[in-house]
Amino acid sequence: MEQSDLDALLADARARRPAAIDRLYRLFSPRVYGFLMRLLPSRDVADDLLQETFLRVVRTIETYVHDGRFEAWIFRIAANLARDHMRQRRRRGFVARLDEIDADDGTVRDTTADPHARSALDVLISGEQAQRLEREFAALPEMDREILALRHHAELSFREIAELLGVPLGTALARAHRALGRLRGAVRNADGE
Numbered sequence: 001m002e003q004s005d006l007d008a009l010l011a012d013a014r015a016r017r018p019a020a021i022d023r024l025y026r027l028f029s030p031r032v033y034g035f036l037m038r039l040l041p042s043r044d045v046a047d048d049l050l051q052e053t054f055l056r057v058v059r060t061i062e063t064y065v066h067d068g069r070f071e072a073w074i075f076r077i078a079a080n081l082a083r084d085h086m087r088q089r090r091r092r093g094f095v096a097r098l099d100e101i102d103a104d105d106g107t108v109r110d111t112t113a114d115p116h117a118r119s120a121l122d123v124l125i126s127g128e129q130a131q132r133l134e135r136e137f138a139a140l141p142e143m144d145r146e147i148l149a150l151r152h153h154a155e156l157s158f159r160e161i162a163e164l165l166g167v168p169l170g171t172a173l174a175r176a177h178r179a180l181g182r183l184r185g186a187v188r189n190a191d192g193e
Contacts (some may be wrong), residue, residue, distance in 0.1 A: 001027065010070060013061050025054055026072065031154055034080050038137075038149035039082045041089075049085060053078045072160045079146055079164065093172065131190065136186040144179035145173055 001009075012020030036046040056077050064073060118186055137145060143165065151163045162172040 006070060007066065010061070010064075010066050013058075014064075021058055023055065028074055029054065032074060034153040035075060035149050036078055038084055038153050039079075039145055040085065045085060049078065049081045052081055056081075069160065069163075071154075072156060072164050075150060075154050075156060076164045079150070083142065083146075132186050132189075133183060136183055140179050140182065141175075143167075144175050147176045148179055151176060 009020055009023060013024055029050060032045060033050050036053075037043065040046045040049065053074065057074060064070070065083075110145050140148070146165065147161055150156045150164065151158065156164070158172050158176070159169055162169040165172065
């Protein structure tokens with residue numbers, strides 16, 4: 001979308017025109033949803049937080065100062081909601097249903113995963129490798145998971161990611177490099193077994 005088109009769309013959204021708000025949702029929701037799916041434990045939670053993200057966008061769009069970073073602003077809202085959800089989940093403790101526990105290794109599997117939200121890499125990797133990769137991704141530190149999801153699913157630049165997370169650019173780059181190395185190692189180890 002051209003910058004001038006986005007400027008006009010945002011002006012209409014600030015004026016609370018329903019068609020503009022609907023168009024913002026249609027334009028940005030697929031990528032926000034993909035981002036949330038990478039960070040969250042289930043499709044239901046990602047659906048809920050997608051809706052909450054856009055509710056917050058609608059409620060606060062009048063205060064948004066358009067500086068060419070609207071996309072980063074939406075992803076910041078989604079990331080904050082995902083982070084809050086995961087903190088609450090840790091505080092409450094997580095209880096898995098029996099049908100979510102893998103009988104072979106005792107790990108919790110996501111029974112609500114959306115097969116259409118998977119990347120091309122997921123399709124190419126065998127089922128066992130994909131499970132190992134998913135477990136390894138889930139074991140990454142929270143910020144590393146966010147950085148990878150923002151880069152590969154939200155398609156933000158590292159500069160935008162650094163600004164969004166409030167870290168230096170070098171930190172975002174180093175964390176992404178280290179996390180990708182860990183994931184590559186998990187895939188290589190699965191191949192060698």
